Amino acid sequence: MEKTYSIKEVADYFNLPISTIRYYDKKGLLPFVSKNDTGYRVFSESDFGFIKTICRLKDTGMPIKDIKTYIDLCMQGTSTIGQRKQMLQRHKANVLKQQQLLTNSLKEIDTKISRYDSKDSFNLITAQIKFVQHEKKGLKLRDPFIRDPFI
Amino acid sequence: MEKTYSIKEVADYFNLPISTIRYYDKKGLLPFVSKNDTGYRVFSESDFGFIKTICRLKDTGMPIKDIKTYIDLCMQGTSTIGQRKQMLQRHKANVLKQQQLLTNSLKEIDTKISRYDSKDSFNLITAQIKFVQHEKKGLKLRDPFIRDPFI
DNA sequence: CATTGCCCTGAACTATGGTTTAGGGTTTAA
DNA sequence: TTAAACCCTAAACCATAGTTCAGGGCAATG
Numbered sequence: 001m002e003k004t005y006s007i008k009e010v011a012d013y014f015n016l017p018i019s020t021i022r023y024y025d026k027k028g029l030l031p032f033v034s035k036n037d038t039g040y041r042v043f044s045e046s047d048f049g050f051i052k053t054i055c056r057l058k059d060t061g062m063p064i065k066d067i068k069t070y071i072d073l074c075m076q077g078t079s080t081i082g083q084r085k086q087m088l089q090r091h092k093a094n095v096l097k098q099q100q101l102l103t104n105s106l107k108e109i110d111t112k113i114s115r116y117d118s119k120d121s122f123n124l125i126t127a128q129i130k131f132v133q134h135e136k137k138g139l140k141l142r143d144p145f146i147r148d149p150f151i
Numbered sequence: 152m153e154k155t156y157s158i159k160e161v162a163d164y165f166n167l168p169i170s171t172i173r174y175y176d177k178k179g180l181l182p183f184v185s186k187n188d189t190g191y192r193v194f195s196e197s198d199f200g201f202i203k204t205i206c207r208l209k210d211t212g213m214p215i216k217d218i219k220t221y222i223d224l225c226m227q228g229t230s231t232i233g234q235r236k237q238m239l240q241r242h243k244a245n246v247l248k249q250q251q252l253l254t255n256s257l258k259e260i261d262t263k264i265s266r267y268d269s270k271d272s273f274n275l276i277t278a279q280i281k282f283v284q285h286e287k288k289g290l291k292l293r294d295p296f297i298r299d300p301f302i
Numbered sequence: 303c304a305t306t307g308c309c310c311t312g313a314a315c316t317a318t319g320g321t322t323t324a325g326g327g328t329t330t331a332a
Numbered sequence: 333t334t335a336a337a338c339c340c341t342a343a344a345c346c347a348t349a350g351t352t353c354a355g356g357g358c359a360a361t362g
Contacts, residue, residue, distance in 0.1 A: 004290055008308070019351055022310090027349095032295035034287070038358060039310055044290055046283040053263070059256040064349070076297050078276050085267035088260055095257050099250065105210040106246050109239055112204070116236035125229050132197040136185070139155055139195055144183035146227050159338070170321055173340085178319090189328060191339055215319070 005043040013048065014055060028068045029054055031075055050074070060095045156194040164199065165206060179219045180205055182226055201225070211246045 011018045024030055025041070032050050034042045050071065057067045070087050073080040115124055133143050162169045175181055176192070183201055185193045201222065208218045221238050224231040266275055284294050 002286055002290055004292075006308075017351080018309090020349085023350060026311095032283075034292040034295075035310095040358080041309085042290075042292060044286055044292060046286050052259075056256045056259045059252055060260065075295055077280060078273055081267055081272050081276055085264060085272075088264045088267065092257065092260060092264065095253065095260075099253060099257075101210055102246065102250060102253075105207045106243065106250075108207045109211065109243060109246075113236060113239045113243065116232055116239065121232050121236075122229055125232055129228060132183070135153055135195055135197050138153055139193075141155075141185040141193060141195060144185075144226055157338075168321075169339090171319090174320060177341095186340095189339080190341085191328080 002045055005047075007041050007043070010043050010048070010051065014051060016055075024054065024064075027064050029064065029071055031071065057091070060091065061098065062091055066091075153196055156198075158192050158194070161194050161199070161202065165202060167206075175205065175215070178215050180215065180222055182222065208242070211242065212249065213242055217242075 005013075007018050007021055010016075011021055014021075021030075025033060030047075030051070032047055034044075036042050054067055054071070057070065058064075062070075066087070070084060073084045073087070115121060118124065129145055133145065136143055156164075158169050158172055161167075162172055165172075172181075176184060181198075181202070183198055185195075187193050205218055205222065208221065209215075213221075217238070221235060224235045224238070266272060269275065280296055284296065287294055
């Protein structure tokens with residue numbers, strides 16, 4: 001006979017707090033989970049597959065409402081295959097866009113790092129500060145840099 | 152003479168709501184922005200550089216508190232170059248980890264898409280449903296699939 | 303057969319990152 | 333010189349994603 005699992009076992013397996021699993025259930029993400037006659041949640045092997053999918057969608061930033069929509073489609077059987085596919089394809093497109101933004105932003109941050117990393121960093125930053133101070137002064141704006149008390 | 156900019160001009164340039172810029176200011180992210188004698192924020196050209204950095208850090212998921220810490224370091228002059236470098240390097244490591252997770256999760260989602268996309272999808276999903284139903288039945292657990300009213 | 307460890311619910315609470323509203327002053331262009 | 337377009341603050345409000353707490357019931361082990 002196949003085994004069943006308690007909420008703690010599932011939580012440990014997926015490295016999630018028990019409270020999160022309860023929260024997901026309350027939000028309707030776990031319609032496939034049964035309860036026994038004393039009200040305890042009873043997880044089966046196949047539930048792990050669904051939960052894994054939920055985790056992947058969560059890890060890629062899908063909102064809980066949308067995950068619920070997806071899971072609900074899954075529970076409606078083969079007639080929703082087209083909708084599910086469309087959801088995942090749209091989501092994939094979003095993730096790719098997000099990855100692109102991340103990559104581009106990181107490139108700019110990397111540029112900053114290499115400036116800080118260069119032998120010349122002190123002079124570069126000093127010049128930057130001087131430039132800002134000159135510009136602010138020309139506009140009669142407050143100098144934003146904090147006076148070093150030791151100089 | 153160099154130009155100054157209003158909050159609306161900055162908001163339009165960065166494609167941010169004005170309320171977000173005020174919120175960032177309240178959170179201490181914009182210590183370099185001056186105010187004129189009627190209390191209006193006055194932005195200079197060089198402020199755009201700082202704000203661009205803030206946007207890059209935000210786009211890569213740095214929390215606002217940490218962005219404030221970074222900007223505060225910037226305002227303290229050359230003595231903080233090492234700390235700033237360290238912050239960005241740590242942040243970069245986090246972003247790379249996040250990108251890795253995203254990539255791996257997306258790969259699994261892609262596998263699902265291709266299953267939905269295959270000619271055989273109907274049979275695959277049908278088999279999956281049958282498997283779950285069989286397993287749940289063996290464990291005397293409720294069948295989670297919704298009965299199709301047209302069959 | 304009691305104690306320890308689990309499990310449950312509902313409701314309150316938290317953190318984050320904003321947005322909206324109320325009430326009021328400023329600038330600009332006709 | 334007045335209306336429209338801006339600007340300000342403080343405070344309330346919102347959504348999202350959980351976490352914590354109070355109060356109480358089951359399970360298993362010594």
